[in-house]
Amino acid sequence: MTIARDEPEAILEDLKSQPGKDIWLFGGGTLFRSLADAGLVDTVEVAVMPILLGGGIPLLPVPADPIQAYSYGAQGV
Numbered sequence: 001m002t003i004a005r006d007e008p009e010a011i012l013e014d015l016k017s018q019p020g021k022d023i024w025l026f027g028g029g030t031l032f033r034s035l036a037d038a039g040l041v042d043t044v045e046v047a048v049m050p051i052l053l054g055g056g057i058p059l060l061p062v063p064a065d066p067i068q069a070y071s072y073g074a075q076g077v
Contacts, residue, residue: 009038016040 004011008031015023025035035041 009034009040012040013038 008027012023012025012035025031032041032044
């Protein structure tokens with residue numbers, strides 16, 4: 001496991017250049033957006049966790065330009 005606070009794009013580029021399995025990244029919409037803009041996101045798995053009261057972290061920060069996305073199916077609980 002690697003915990004990174006600075007320059008996520010550079011860290012992810014380095015990890016992707018090494019042999020190994022898939023990389024799972026957990027973070028908010030801002031992190032996802034910066035990595036998607038850099039072309040470093042191959043697959044996105046979105047989990048919805050409903051909140052009774054209050055707000056949450058947006059999936060994509062505003063303003064968000066469109067990205068190329070494909071749906072491979074959905075799974076309910």
